[in-house]
Amino acid sequence: MAGRSVIDSLTEGFASLLFGKIETTRPPVRTSSSQAQAVYLPTAAPGLGDSGVIIGREVYSGKGYIYDPFQLYGQQLPAPHWLVLGESGNGKSALEKTYVLRQLRFKDRQVVVLDAQGEDGVGEWHLIARSLGVTPVRLDPHGARADSIRLNPLDPAITSTGQLALLRTIVEVAQGRPLDERAGYALKAAHLRVGENAARYSRQPILSDIVEALRTPVTSAAEDMNVTIEDVQAWGLDVALVLDRLVDGDLAGMFDGPTTQGIDLDSPLIVFDLSAIDRNSIGMPILMAIVGVWLEHTWLRPDRVKRILLVEEAWHIINSPFVAQLFQRLLKFGRRLGLSFVAVVHHLSDVVDGAAAKEAAAILKMASTRTVYMQKADEARTTGKVLGLPRWAVEIIPSLTPGIAVWDVNGDVQVVKHIVTEHERPLVFTDRAMTESSADRAEAAALAAAEAEAEEAAMLREREVKPALPAPSTHYRAIAAGNQLPSSPAGRERAEVRPLDPDDDDELTAIAGMLFGKKAELPYRPAPIVPPRQAEEDR
Incomplete structure (x- = not known):
């Protein structure tokens, strides 16, 4: 009381007499985190926008995940190139195939796939190509098959x-x-x-x-x-x-003659079937170098078409200093012409420690989008160090289940569950090789069970977080068709196919239902064009 004035003491005493004793402190409130979470409203980082291809759903927020390098390029993405990593059997192939199928629903899209994976004597993309009416371009040593073709390194189209x-x-x-x-x-x-x-x-x-x-x-x-x-x-x-x-040697039959006529460079999808070449031979990097240069001089053009070059087993390119230099020039040149390069690699450590470490680093630097599926802990640490992933992302990579991956889009890191529709499933998950033995059937069943478990885990996370699902507004424009659908084989005249109305598009409806619920309605409803005379009669 020594430091207080007489006036303050009298004022406090009078107030206490009128209103009771004044408490200047309040005891702390103790509660559990599960109860206190109601005080903090659920929040989620903004997405990449609503224009592009629907990939799936963000695991932690429940929002739809939409990605398109051509829409993001410039403001959110410095380069349109994409690197896909992960162990076999975790969903890389399914992601690539559905991404291409959904991109081809846009107007002015072209895709070239270098298919190095084989199944039943044909490439892994054979079924998708045939379903779209496209004949794969098959490169076969010695020209053993009637449908094999030649690419001439001295083609006059190349300077x-x-x-x-x-x-x-x-x-x-x-x-x-x-x-x-x-x-x-x-x-x-x-x-x-x-x-x-x-x-x-x-x-x-x-x-x-x-x-x-x-x-x-x-x-x-x-x-x-x-x-x-x-x-x-x-x-x-x-x-x-x-x-x-x-x-005349072991690689004869693919390059020792004029380029085969009939390769339709205007086809929405071109698949180079490389499955007949030994993936461990020097023929594979040589073949990819020739195909890359040939495409650079014949396929890339200064027009409004957006082009995607997807390379399976891309370590053949990145791990060879000479081929990597060719593709490095192709990526720099192609970016100005609307080219997005998609490289699929299993292990990044095999690349960064190889003879082409310098060239590989340059190509990896140009890939502003990185998608990482499950890897072992030591491989995940190497990947995180090379790509600069945050610590939390590196820690969860070894525990990712099939179909779930870490996406890093120019520093925007999300965990995404890939969605495959029932219409896409027969094209993406082929059963020909899986049904040949009981071991294969067991592996297929295990993969299906793992996918179901991953889906259930994702749904549990969504119930815990209770995110506010985005209204189904413009998301479906991401995969609404343009004025062109792939329908023709390479080298043949393509019949005009009009895009389906969104109300009649079963595949679009399926993706909408999986993402926003079965009762979700398509927001993209083009107004019918009414002739002036009919409009006058209606009035």
């Missing part, structure tokens, strides 16, 4: 500089080392001679012409370097031996 760069890459991949200056000069002289002869005789140059020019160089090639013909011949001998494998 002279591009042809020479591609020939160098083929030799470097086969030798496993860079081409020295002498061998490079011999190859350059042979390519120049072949080009001049082709122009003189009005025919398409082929690889066997290059091999012959390397074996028998002309006098002018030696005189330009002030050496003998024998010197130039010796410089190009190893190069000739490498290219001879593509002409």
